[in-house]
Amino acid sequence: MRVALIGPPNCGKSTLFNQVAGYKAETGNFHGTTVTFTESRVRVAGEIIELVDLPGTYTLEGGSPAEEEAARYLASHDVDVIISVVDATHLAAGLELTLELLPLKKPLLLALNMMDEAVYAGLRIDGQGLSQRLGIPVLPVVASKGRGVKRLFLKCLELGRNGQVEGERYAGEIQEMAVRHAFARELVQIHVKQGERRYTWRDRLDDVLLHPIWGYVVLSVVLFLFFQMVYGIGKLIEPPLLALFELLMPVVVVLFSEGTILSEVVLGGIQGIAAGAAIVLPYLFPFLFGLGFLEDIGYLPRIAFLMDALMHRIGLHGKAIVPFILGYGCNVPAVMSTRTLEEPRDRYLAAMLATLVPCAARLVVVFGLVAFYLGPFAALGLYLFNMLVIAVTGRTLSNMMPEDTPGFIMEVPPYRMPTWRNMLSKSWFRMREFIVEAWPLLIVGSMILAVLDYFNLTFLLNSMLRPITWIMGLPAETGVALIFGIFRKELSLVMLGQALGTMNFDAVLTSTQMLVYATFVMFYMPCLATLAVLKRELGMKAMLVIAGLTVIIALTSSLLMGGIAAIL
Amino acid sequence: MFILSFSSEFTIFIFDQNDVRHLVVCDLRVIKQNMMNLMDVPVGQSARLTSVAALLQVKLRKHGLHVGDRVRVLRQAPLGGPLLVEANGREVALGRGVAKKIFVEVECASH
Numbered sequence: 172m173r174v175a176l177i178g179p180p181n182c183g184k185s186t187l188f189n190q191v192a193g194y195k196a197e198t199g200n201f202h203g204t205t206v207t208f209t210e211s212r213v214r215v216a217g218e219i220i221e222l223v224d225l226p227g228t229y230t231l232e233g234g235s236p237a238e239e240e241a242a243r244y245l246a247s248h249d250v251d252v253i254i255s256v257v258d259a260t261h262l263a264a265g266l267e268l269t270l271e272l273l274p275l276k277k278p279l280l281l282a283l284n285m286m287d288e289a290v291y292a293g294l295r296i297d298g299q300g301l302s303q304r305l306g307i308p309v310l311p312v313v314a315s316k317g318r319g320v321k322r323l324f325l326k327c328l329e330l331g332r333n334g335q336v337e338g339e340r341y342a343g344e345i346q347e348m349a350v351r352h353a354f355a356r357e358l359v360q361i362h363v364k365q366g367e368r369r370y371t372w373r374d375r376l377d378d379v380l381l382h383p384i385w386g387y388v389v390l391s392v393v394l395f396l397f398f399q400m401v402y403g404i405g406k407l408i409e410p411p412l413l414a415l416f417e418l419l420m421p422v423v424v425v426l427f428s429e430g431t432i433l434s435e436v437v438l439g440g441i442q443g444i445a446a447g448a449a450i451v452l453p454y455l456f457p458f459l460f461g462l463g464f465l466e467d468i469g470y471l472p473r474i475a476f477l478m479d480a481l482m483h484r485i486g487l488h489g490k491a492i493v494p495f496i497l498g499y500g501c502n503v504p505a506v507m508s509t510r511t512l513e514e515p516r517d518r519y520l521a522a523m524l525a526t527l528v529p530c531a532a533r534l535v536v537v538f539g540l541v542a543f544y545l546g547p548f549a550a551l552g553l554y555l556f557n558m559l560v561i562a563v564t565g566r567t568l569s570n571m572m573p574e575d576t577p578g579f580i581m582e583v584p585p586y587r588m589p590t591w592r593n594m595l596s597k598s599w600f601r602m603r604e605f606i607v608e609a610w611p612l613l614i615v616g617s618m619i620l621a622v623l624d625y626f627n628l629t630f631l632l633n634s635m636l637r638p639i640t641w642i643m644g645l646p647a648e649t650g651v652a653l654i655f656g657i658f659r660k661e662l663s664l665v666m667l668g669q670a671l672g673t674m675n676f677d678a679v680l681t682s683t684q685m686l687v688y689a690t691f692v693m694f695y696m697p698c699l700a701t702l703a704v705l706k707r708e709l710g711m712k713a714m715l716v717i718a719g720l721t722v723i724i725a726l727t728s729s730l731l732m733g734g735i736a737a738i739l
Numbered sequence: 740m741f742i743l744s745f746s747s748e749f750t751i752f753i754f755d756q757n758d759v760r761h762l763v764v765c766d767l768r769v770i771k772q773n774m775m776n777l778m779d780v781p782v783g784q785s786a787r788l789t790s791v792a793a794l795l796q797v798k799l800r801k802h803g804l805h806v807g808d809r810v811r812v813l814r815q816a817p818l819g820g821p822l823l824v825e826a827n828g829r830e831v832a833l834g835r836g837v838a839k840k841i842f843v844e845v846e847c848a849s850h
Contacts, residue, residue, distance in 0.1 A: 229801050263827045264803045352805050356827070383817040476832045480820035488834055489821065579821055579834030582802050 172331045173221045173249060174324075177241060177272070178256035179264050180227030181584055183284040185209075187256060187314035188224040189592060191324065215324045220331075223250070229264060230348065231271055245275065252278045252331045254323070259289035259296060259311070260585070262363060266355040269305070270345045278330035279307045282323055286311040288585065291371070295364040304358065306340035315590060373585055380470070386477050393470070394496070401457045401500065405531075408453035416445035432625050439621025443614030446659055447606075454531050455605060458500035459598040462493075466597075467589030472581060479579055485562050486569020488579035491521040498528030502701040503609045504601060505530075506708055516572050522709060523568065523717050526697040527561050527724065529554070532660035533693055539664045541689045544677050549686070553732075557693055560728050608707070609700030616658035616699050629670070643687050643729055646671070646679070656692060658699050663692045683736040690732040695725035775845060777812070777822065777838040785811045786843035795840055802831045810843070 178184045192211035209224045223244070231242040245253070255272055257265025262283075269281055281301070283289075289296060302309040308326055312319035345351050379385050420441055427434035465471050471493065479489030490512055498505035505525040509518045529537065542550035623629070629651040633640075636650030648670040656663030667688070668674040676685065696718055697705065705714040752763040780786045788806050791799060796806065804810065804826050813830065814823040821832045833841070 229803070261803070261828050264829065348800070349805070352800075359827075377814070381814055381816070381823065472832070476816055476821060476823065479832070479834060480816055480818040483819065483834070489832070578836040579832065580798055580802060580837055581832045583823060583830040583832050585830075 172218065172251045172328070173223065174252045174254060174327055174331070175223045175225055175245065175250045176254050176256055177225045177245070177268065178227065178284075179229050179258070179261070179268060181582065182227065182256050182258040182261070182265060183314045184227060184256045185224055186590075186593065187282070187284065187312065187320065188222060189596070190314050190317050190320055192222055213324075215328055218328060220324070220328070229268060231268075232348070245272075250277060252280065252327050254280045254282050254327060256282045256284050256314075259283040259286050260294065262294075262296065263352075263355045263359045266358055267348075267351045269307075270341075270351045270355060273305070273307075273340055273345065278333070280323065280327055280330065281305070281307055281309045283309060283311045284314050286319075287313045287316070293365065297362040297364075301358065301362045304341060304362070315588070376586060377473075380473055381476060386473075390474060390477055393465075397461050397465070398499065400461060401454060404457040405453035409449050412453065413445060413449055416441065416448070432622065435621040435625045436618050439617040439619075440614050442621075443617030444610075446617065446661075447610040447613045455501055455504070456598060456602055458497070459504065459601045460594060462497065463594040463597045463601075464589055467587060467593055469584050469586040472583045475581060476583060485524070485565025486572070487517060487521055487524075487565065490579070490581055491517060494521045494525040495528055498525040498530060499534075500531055501605070502526050502528065502530050502697060503605055503704050506701060506704045507601070507604060509708065519709060519713060520565065520568055520572065522705060522713075523720065524561050524565050526701055526705070526717060526721060527557070527564065527694055529557055529693050530660065532698070535661045536664045536692050537689050540667075540676060540685050544685055545682055553686070553689060553693070556690070556728070556732065560694065560724065564724060605700075608704055612700045612703055613659060620655060620658055620662075639726065642726065643691060644733060645684055645688055649688060653691070653695070656698075657696050660692070660698050683733060686736045687729045687733045690729040691725045693725070694728055695722050697721060775843055777810070777824070777833065777841040777843055778835060780812045780843060780845065782812050782815055784845065785809055786845045788841060789844050790842045792840055795837065799841075803827045803829050804831065 176184045176188055188209065188211070191213050192209075211222050211224075213220045213222050225241040225244060226238075228238040228241045231238060231245070244250075253272055253275070255265065255269040257269065269279075272279055283296060283298060286296075296311075298309040298311060308330070310319060310323050310326060312323055314320065343354070345354060380389055420438060423441060424434050424438060427437060462471075465474070474496075475489035475492055477489075478492040482488055482491055491509070493511065494505040494508045497508050502525060505528065506522045509521045509525065512518045512521060537550050537553055541553055623632070632654045633647045633650035636653060637647055640647055640650050640653070649667060652663050652666040652670050655666040667676070671679045673679060680688070696702075702714055702718060705717055709717075750764075752761075754761055754763075775786070777786070786809070788804065788808050788810060791806060799805070808826050810824045810826040812822055812824050815821075816823075819835060821834045822838050823830060823832050825831075
């Protein structure tokens, strides 16, 4: 028996699915986290049900990919029972879709999800009346707590066994969207008694979190704690992890004769694996987990609301704040997250700007060079300078790409208690993308580096980059470190030490040179993994344009930084 | 047709139709009042959506906002930020550019 779950975005479909099927669907308190459908086999009362989670949709006739997907699926596959999931607190929207499903003549169930929230909101829903009017069973559930889920699926099994549409279905005129909308509203008026719409705790919380002043104070504190948490956990896990690889390397090298190209390549590969492990496990996972928490609790849309005005100045809107926050961790998930933006222009611009955000690896360079030798305030200044450059770039680019979009429209959902299950499965989903897309490139890149190193091609690289390093007033030896930085950003510090022959940088570089070098590293060329993701998300041409632009921006801003440093 | 504009508040249209000369005096203040957009609605007030450009209508419908619906302006973000409105039990943030394109009529003042 095949059962399909359908409902508007954010109605708790995926939560219901996960409750029954385990950890498979990605859920979130944000729009459209399920882009393709997930299928799972479940055993209910001795019978096997194939449960399908369709992408969230308000209608089957809209033009978006998610809607087309859902409509195609219901039309093409042999679906035995359809469960229409609605958020009881937003009944009208869900009912519209339910009305659209009536003419399909398939066994249909209406699941009123989030009944607990409806009760809190003072809504009294007459399920029986609704059921009689529509001619389909109506069942209350609280998917997040598993309440009513069993009853729902037993009923579902019963309907599926009969295979027939039981009772008299509502047969009024419901072809037109506008008619359905009006009818759904009428149904809500009749069957839902609105107790006092009280000033709820949600309003009280929003009064603070969306406040013109306190909202931003809280936002700063939340983001500060967020990054503290990520780097705190990262610092705890990274050293022992790297130590483990240090132990491993000599063991592996012994297997090959030392000093040959083969052993160098193998070593390079292990270094790539180690670098990936040192980024993925300690930093990326807490980062994605924390973001998942902010998303599920409902804070992310509120950040978007608060930041919309600022983002407008750089030609984007509030939703595009997510790639920027992510960018400080790693540019790869940042570029991936631009998928949530609807307009191609916004995706392009946000991806471009997100690659300018200094990720954790570039933080290593800024801290190791600027903060260590010139003090924390110089590093802070560099970060502020980075934001300024991003703002100017965004402004300039958005003027070149005029906005023809209707602008910012975003649902602000109620606050919800996140579940461990959802947050873990979502973090895993996103991390898997990094592991599959970026990690292999890190490993291959490290191997190529080993070959370059083995054949001593550094001289060639240095002279190739001499025009750039000369303009910036940097020693020629920095060229090779910059090339290596394209493979992995933190290498632009590690290799700098190797190229200059000392890790004691203030002996070989002036403070201006350090600032100029750090500035250039902050902006130039996304790393190999980010380039790969840019190509996949936006195409080859966009990737090349973005890469070229970052070099221009890097040159201009580091020359500017050199000027500023000379004046100070 | 002649259009005589005396001030920002009054305009006079003169036109011939069926050999009859018509003279129409328009009080622009009345027209403007009827053509309020969502940005003009004070926080806490309700209004009814009257007209929206077709392309935008499709986008709004996805968030449960239809022409004829009653919306309440809940908040306004500072510094040119978006509006937060409530309609049909859902809360939606609308950028100012969007809000300006949504025309509304304000309901009885008691709301």
